[in-house]
Amino acid sequence: MNLSNKVAVVxxxxxxxxxxxxxELISQGARVIITGRRKEAIERAAQELGAIPFVADQSKLEDIHTLYEAVQGQFGQVDILFINAGITGENTLIAEATEANFDSVMDINFKGAYFTLSKFTPLLKDGASVVFLSSIVASTHQPKSSVYQASKAAVNSVAKTAAAELAPRKIRVNTVSPGPTKTAVLNKLNDDATAQHIWDHLSTLVPLKKVGIPEDVAKLVAYLCQDAASFITGADFVIDGGITI
Structure with a gap:
């Protein structure tokens, strides 16, 4: 129970x-508020987890403010802030880019992440931990992924600046950058057989010959929120099975 009585926002x-x-945070004793855009989905997840649900769209500053007020009113301070919400957007060449896709990705992945930290900074307890979910794409340059890659590179930059700004309060700010991680994202775009084929192919590209699972990333995030990581800030942790070696 390394995070006993800690208040976390995910x-x-x-x-x-x-x-x-x-x-993972709940299993280590934290009280966790989770957010999401869909009321039914977030309430179902909260019930399964034993978390506190809050309907909020990270791309909307008014939602971030409402979340801030609710957390402040109920808990006063926050020990852990995991800024995780994000989307990949459309796969298009730069020459074929649309303003709608650019705005959608940047509003959630960058602007929303930035202002979530900005708004919650006064609520962060001295010694708190902030973790941004980034991605290995922040330092790769694959065609048809320019907007998503740029959004994550921007997050990495902001995290380092925040680490410097918040160091006097002993607040640590780090990023976690997963590689191929098996979530439901491919199943939303493909039938189950096609999605599995893609995951199987990706596993052949990873030196460890497997793709990651969400629990791998969760354990790393939880570690960065523990006292054991009290000397770690401004760092980016790649968790990709070696695919970027």
Missing amino acids: TGGNSGIGYATAK
């Missing part, structure tokens, strides 16, 4: 890495 906590991390 954005995008109704599925995938956010859900797994909320579950």
Whole structure:
């Protein structure tokens, strides 16, 4: 119970890495608020986890403010902030980019993440831990992924600046950058057989010959929130099975 009585906020906590991390934090004793855009999904996840649900869209500053007020009113301070919510957007070449896709990805992945930290900074307890979910794409340059890659590179930059700004309060800010991690994202775009084929192919590209699972990332995030990681800040932790070696 390394996080006993800690208050944690996890954005995008109704599925995938956010859900797994909320579950891990709760297992270590934390009280966890999870957010999501869909009321039914976030309430179902909260019931399964034993978390506190809150309907909020990270791309909307008014939702971030409402979340801030609710957490402040109920808990006063926050020990752990996991800024996880994000989308990949459309796969298009730069020459074929649309403003709608650019705005959608940046509003959630960058602007929303940025202002979540900005708004919650006064609520963070001295010695708190902030973790951004980034991605290995922040330092790769694959065609048809320019907007998503740029959004994560921006997050990495902001996290380092925040680590410097918040160090006097002993607040640590780090990023976690997964590689191929088996969430439901492919199943939403493909039938189950096709999705499994893609995962199987990805596993052949990873030196460890497997793809990650959300629980792998969750354990790393939880570690960064423990006292054992009290000397770690401004760092990016790649968890990709060696695919970027």
